[in-house]
Amino acid sequence: MALLALEKVSKAFPGVRALHDVSLKVEAGEIHALLGENGAGKSTLMKILCGIHQPDSGEILIDGKAQHFSSYRRACAAGVGIVFQEFSLIPGLSVVDNIFLGREPRNRFGLIRHGEMVAQAQTLFERLGIDIDPLIRVHHLSVADQQFVEIAKALSLNARVLVLDEPTAPLTPNEVERLFAIMRQLREQGVAMVFISHHMEEIFEICDRVTVLRDGEYVTTLNVIDTDAGALVEQMVGRRVDNIFPERQTPPPTDDVVLDARIRMAGRKHTDHIRLARGEILGFAGLVGSGRSEMALAMIGAHPVAERHMRLEGDSVALNSPADALKRGIGLLPENRKQQGLILPFTCADNISINHLERFQSPAPFISRRREQEAVEALMDRVRVKAPGSDTVVGTLSGGNQQKVVIARWLERGCRVLIFDEPTRGIDVGAKSEIYALMKTLTAQGISIVMISSELPEITGLCDRVLVFNHGHVVAELAGDDIKASTIMTHATRQISLDNPTGASDKPAATLEHAS
Numbered sequence: 001m002a003l004l005a006l007e008k009v010s011k012a013f014p015g016v017r018a019l020h021d022v023s024l025k026v027e028a029g030e031i032h033a034l035l036g037e038n039g040a041g042k043s044t045l046m047k048i049l050c051g052i053h054q055p056d057s058g059e060i061l062i063d064g065k066a067q068h069f070s071s072y073r074r075a076c077a078a079g080v081g082i083v084f085q086e087f088s089l090i091p092g093l094s095v096v097d098n099i100f101l102g103r104e105p106r107n108r109f110g111l112i113r114h115g116e117m118v119a120q121a122q123t124l125f126e127r128l129g130i131d132i133d134p135l136i137r138v139h140h141l142s143v144a145d146q147q148f149v150e151i152a153k154a155l156s157l158n159a160r161v162l163v164l165d166e167p168t169a170p171l172t173p174n175e176v177e178r179l180f181a182i183m184r185q186l187r188e189q190g191v192a193m194v195f196i197s198h199h200m201e202e203i204f205e206i207c208d209r210v211t212v213l214r215d216g217e218y219v220t221t222l223n224v225i226d227t228d229a230g231a232l233v234e235q236m237v238g239r240r241v242d243n244i245f246p247e248r249q250t251p252p253p254t255d256d257v258v259l260d261a262r263i264r265m266a267g268r269k270h271t272d273h274i275r276l277a278r279g280e281i282l283g284f285a286g287l288v289g290s291g292r293s294e295m296a297l298a299m300i301g302a303h304p305v306a307e308r309h310m311r312l313e314g315d316s317v318a319l320n321s322p323a324d325a326l327k328r329g330i331g332l333l334p335e336n337r338k339q340q341g342l343i344l345p346f347t348c349a350d351n352i353s354i355n356h357l358e359r360f361q362s363p364a365p366f367i368s369r370r371r372e373q374e375a376v377e378a379l380m381d382r383v384r385v386k387a388p389g390s391d392t393v394v395g396t397l398s399g400g401n402q403q404k405v406v407i408a409r410w411l412e413r414g415c416r417v418l419i420f421d422e423p424t425r426g427i428d429v430g431a432k433s434e435i436y437a438l439m440k441t442l443t444a445q446g447i448s449i450v451m452i453s454s455e456l457p458e459i460t461g462l463c464d465r466v467l468v469f470n471h472g473h474v475v476a477e478l479a480g481d482d483i484k485a486s487t488i489m490t491h492a493t494r495q496i497s498l499d500n501p502t503g504a505s506d507k508p509a510a511t512l513e514h515a516s
Helices: 042-049 072-077 095-099 114-128 143-155 173-188 200-206 229-237 292-299 322-327 337-341 348-360 369-383 399-412 429-444 456-462 485-493
Strands: 004-013 016-026 031-035 057-062 065-067 080-083 161-165 192-196 209-214 217-223 257-265 272-277 281-285 305-312 315-317 330-333 417-421 448-452 465-470 473-479
Touching: 004 042, 016 031, 016 042, 016 192, 031 042, 031 200, 031 229, 042 080, 042 161, 042 192, 072 080, 080 143, 095 114, 095 143, 114 143, 114 173, 143 161, 143 173, 173 192, 173 200, 192 200, 200 229, 209 229, 217 229, 229 429, 257 292, 272 281, 272 292, 272 448, 272 473, 281 292, 281 429, 281 456, 292 305, 292 330, 292 417, 292 448, 322 330, 330 399, 337 399, 348 369, 348 399, 369 399, 399 429, 429 448, 429 456, 448 456, 456 485, 465 485, 473 485
Parallel strands: 016 217, 031 192, 031 209, 080 161, 161 192, 281 448, 281 465, 330 417, 417 448
Antiparallel strands: 004 016, 004 057, 057 065, 209 217, 257 272, 257 305, 305 315, 465 473
8 A cells, every 4th residue: 555645636727727637656665756847737736735735636645544635734744744946944043943933842831842842853863864053043054954954844744755846956966965865764764755856867866666747647657767768758748859959050160259258256366268159159067166157147247356357249348237238238047037037926028028118118108018018929939938928927937938038038138148047947858958949049040158057968968168167267168079078077076276277187176065
């Protein structure tokens, strides 16, 4: 008998059928992957399991007994815990206060037994094999440690079923290995886990079985050992996807320079030189914390520098703020699109036109909604945003379509240089291929792209040239056949002299833990 069973679960929202007769079974001591494109119904199914949504039909069974979770609290009481993709911690509170928030143990006078809470938290961390001070405030923790606090919070509820929704998205490779070690311990302790991830290699490393959903319907359940990535992708998208990267074209000439930057970061002695050609995809590679994103932000005036000399189309320009960069035609697609790139409660039209409403004034200061709608819908067609219309609230779209809305905004602004920071984070494999194809289409139109990515297959599959960062500096430039994962990692992990980073020794760094 399965520890957890969801049987023929259906759920509809106004105008949308989210789930139809979906079933899922997870055994005790099993890590069960749940796969599907964005919009396939994974999150809805898990929210039903956790009492956040109520099913229209179907059953939830734990140990064969039917359950009805009218709230998240009732699901927790029954032993179901969830680690959400976006943390639910309160940064200003201590670790122990976050773990026991709203259910603090009290004495007969109603006073909180704080010492008991600390002792229980320490026991949880010992069980997980991690060393975190229960009294430290959450905002002082690394992202990885915050993730482990979320897991401890779920286990403090005596969770026998644990849902992990994209838990590795914010983690470095070393931190992912720590998380997987904890998951293996929990598996040995009989905890049933549902693991949601868009990274196929993670599925094959940590999971026992995998269930695939497509368009809100159950497709199949397979033993991980009996399948491969290509077969799973085909089940997810309904077609064979042999190569998600566009066919490599002849790289553009590097002498047609659109952007030339000489930047010395604050506190550094060495000046880095970055050149971006017209119609080129230039990759920024390196370990998380190697300085890739900081360099991109410095290029648009959003990060402090000691020196910055910028030339656009051969002309010297002062880019002292993102507003200056935008006026010069440089747009940023930030790593965290939900917090920094979009206004989620606004419509697609509002998000696309918000930076250049003056274009639609007729007469000033009034906005012509007709002109705005025509321009926005043309852009949405150009970048292939899948939405009912321009008046669709952007927060209801999938991650891939949200990313396209940000791209559409900068195209409307007339940007000729786009900086993509982790462009496919949290995006399913089908949407990834669409983003890759769109990037190639844009470069064919003469737009230049800087792409920052932690996924080496993206770097090697898309980029015309690659700059490798290590300890805040560019340490290598790769092109053509030299753009290989092994070569990138060799440069990204070796010890360097900060006075002469490009003359680094061949000795590998002692650890993959990295400083910014």
